[in-house]
Structures are given as C-alpha cells and as structure tokens.
Amino acid sequence: MEIPLSCGGAYYSHAGDMPGYTTRNGVSEDGRRTVVLDATGDGSTDSSTQQAANNLIDDELCA
DSSP: OEEEOTTSSEEEOOOEEETTEEEEEEEETTSSOEEEEEEESSOOOOHHHHHHHHHHHHHHHHO
C-alpha cells in the first residue's frame, strides 16, 4: 500500500501480523531508504499501538 509521508511524498508498505508478533515496514519512493519494525506483544490490535508504529516509520523516513 502507498502511505503519504508527513514531510511530503509517500512510502510503500505491507503489514504482517500473527499472534504475538507485529511487523511493519516502509520503503521510500526512490527505494533508497527502508525501515522495518518488528515487535512482540499480546497480539492486540489497539489502534494507538498501530499509530505509534506508523509514526515511527514516518519519523525515520522523513529524517
């Protein structure tokens, strides 16, 4: 999926979850920057946790 960046442009991502694990990633439009976030937990689909992961990817790709 294509997700807009707060600093302009967009990144491409594919989420993957399974019980106890969450994986998020982001690749810049030009393919020069990549972020992978892998976390363990209780498998909760809490929207604040998902938003925190999205914010971290955005922060790293905009840095």
